[in-house]
Amino acid sequence: MKADPKADAAAVPKSSPKKLIILIAIAVLVLVAGAGAAWYLLQGDAGAAHETEVKPAEPPVYVPLEKFVVNLQPEDGEQYLQIQFTLQVATLEQVEVIKANMPKIQSRVLLLLSAKRASELSTPEGKRQLSSELIKSINEPLVAKGEPQLVSDVLYTSFIIQ
Template identity: 85%
Template sequence: MKADPKADAAAVPKSSPKKLIIIIVVAVLVLIAGGGGAAWYFMQGGADGKAAVKEAAPAEPPVYVPLEKFVVNLQPEDGEQYLQIQFTLQVPTLEQVDLIKANMPKIQSRVLLLLSSKRASELNTPEGKRQLSSEIIAAVNEPFVDKGAPQLVSDVLYTSFIIQ
């Protein structure tokens, strides 16, 4: 039982030129819509990228306020020990520098009280020094007047750190 090749050819309907044109037009429209969507996506991403760079760039470079050397007795562990430390505060503006300089006695008092409460074993490790930096920032950022605005010290940069 052989199948008739002419019958198989007759069973497959021929596609009309109208259907072929419609398929091509739909495919072109899909490609155009996809290209337009991709262009919009990348243009939006480029605009957001430029805005993010502008937002990330600080308006002014940070300003540094060096403080005088502090020498304090540490809490006793294995005999008398003292800490000699010098550091610089990082602030965002010159107005903050003026505010800190005008209130330097309060800052010195706060830092001295903080430093004299420490033990040498707490300060010997890098983690201890980082913790001390956080505590100094918190102490200096406390408002100088009741219900006043806090200072904007963002970092403590050690320039000398000696424990004896």
Template identity: 55%
Template structure:
């Protein structure tokens, strides 16, 4: 019996074909894996950036409320000023502009703290410091700083946008 060369070639072709197709399958799976990893990384990168920008946009939208301004009227203060030329007094009335009704409630609920802070601030001033327009602007900024300060440890700041003087008398 003579060996038929065609029979030998065919089994070798069958054996070679599965090895070649396994290589192709491994290469295709590897390529799909690389593409999936690249796509996942790109998606993470894009979503990560948008995730950081979204809260900032939300904060801007929340702080830019549309509607009439909201005010908190503060009862007048009468305090002794630091002596310069004899005793002098300051009688001061003002209104706070705040971002919303929630701020009004927070400030009203903490009015004893607000008044205490402001009495300490006002009684530390000299008449010459607050008698000029620049001095009044500085005092306005200091009042805002005192009212914005959290009422509780690690609490949120109050959103006070302006101090509006309604009476300012130095005697």
């Protein structure tokens, strides 16, 4: 017994071109929506990164210190240093901490300066070295186990060796 080929063909449903077009259109819409969502999310991240890069930096805060006059370690007779500088700090809170503890800061600076020789301070390199030593000394905690200060720079306004 042979099966009728027409009956077999009738049993298998034919896919209509309309259904195929609809399926392709849905697939394209899903891909476009996914691509749009990915673009939007990536732009949001890039925009946030761009905003942090463009965000203006906080303006520096300065604390001027009074003039210091100290005798230097003797080399060729007596010499003294007259120096005035300004500290650059991170926040206004740091300004208040430094001002409240000015006697301790002044003492540290005087001890550091009076241990120097004129030959150590007369070159630009010596002045930069002194700046880093001043920052280190001033940034040490003012109380035992306390927080360090946040002095980031020493800016000389007067520097005379005689």
